């Protein structure tokens with residue numbers, strides 16, 4: 496039904512080896528962010544200081560979403576043959592994890608995760624981060640950027656249990672994903688994190704913040720709320736991470752993250768990660784980073800591993816019928832991520848697929864966080880093989896082995912397209928991206 500044309504794309508997917516394991520873990524408990532810490536324990540709690548007092552509660556998640564206007568998109572950009580995966584350039588790291596001057600416990604945790612070689616972003620940034628330098632990482636998801644900031648932060652905490660860090664991420668899912676990785680690394684170290692995201696009960700988050708915790712991971716709106724309530728005191732935070740800063744800008748969070756950064760001390764260490772460097776983010780980093788080490792690992796326009804094609808409907812052909820025809824090729828369409836623009840169309844499409852006998856689930860901003868998480872877990876575990884999502888809900892997700900990305904509707908910008916198709920063709924696997932056009 497669709498036709499392929501010539502090869503395009505310029506660079507590699509991450510080629511560091513992974514024998515991936517992603518168990519989840521528990522958390523909670525000592526150094527504390529809360530000003531009213533009721534149970535300071537081994538790590539020592541931090542006392543609060545003067546807090547900002549501008550009023551009004553604000554939720555987390557996708558608040559103030561700015562709808563970007565449609566670009567004029569040339570659909571020929573959605574067509575490209577993948578090239579042979581084996582021909583990929585191999586990045587030769589200049590360090591092994593053993594070379595890094597980090598605590599032995601951390602080295603062990605890295606080995607337990609089966610990370611053998613540092614990924615390029617880790618290789619290039621960790622040595623500087625360990626010296627306390629600010630880092631500006633121009634890196635996409637899938638590059639290993641999470642470990643690039645978690646390893647130096649955990650090493651600092653292992654040296655001094657009073658160290659605290661705040662990690663700011665655009666979406667609940669990304670925050671949760673960071674927590675999972677954090678728990679993998681921190682297992683058995685008695686270093687605790689709290690996730691503070693919108694859409695989840697704030698009272699439980701407050702309770703956890705008042706316990707021992709060194710690291711807060713959250714979305715801007717909820718973090719802002721908690722700072723304003725006096726539950727998070729950033730005045731003695733030693734590290735701050737902005738993950739996917741450009742996404743946070745897109746989602747209308749620039750004022751919130753500026754506010755949060757203003758509350759952190761001048762001499763704290765900053766880790767700024769962004770796939771692109773739009774002007775407002777560049778300015779933000781100029782203001783809040785001091786002489787950062789700039790590490791760029793994103794050189795590709797799209798992954799070479801992703802075969803891209805468009806689907807044109809025949810006259811009178813029903814779109815959902817065409818989609819179902821494709822999905823029926825079970826041997827090919829093993830794990831499929833379908834993007835649709837609006838929350839209600841995502842829900843409707845997934846329901847229709849279920850009615851037609853497919854194992855489909857959906858994630859979008861109107862779903863409760865628990866539902867979203869449950870659906871994601873089922874998709875990860877292959878209980879569902881189709882996930883229908885909005886861009887915001889799927890942002891930054893690291894779901895292994897997605898065989899196909901289908902754009903049920905054309906994305907509004909080419910940048911969004913690149914982000915969507917980056918969900919497949921990961922870890923040197925071949926992926927396919929199909930876009931319904933016309």
Ligand code: AMP
Nearest residue numbers: 512513610612614636637638639640641
């Ligand atoms: P991230 O870009 O941080 O979301 O990481 C993408 C995926 O790569 C995650 O599943 C990580 O667990 C994995 N990963 C990160 N660093 C390494 C490494 N050095 N070796 C193997 N896998 C890694």
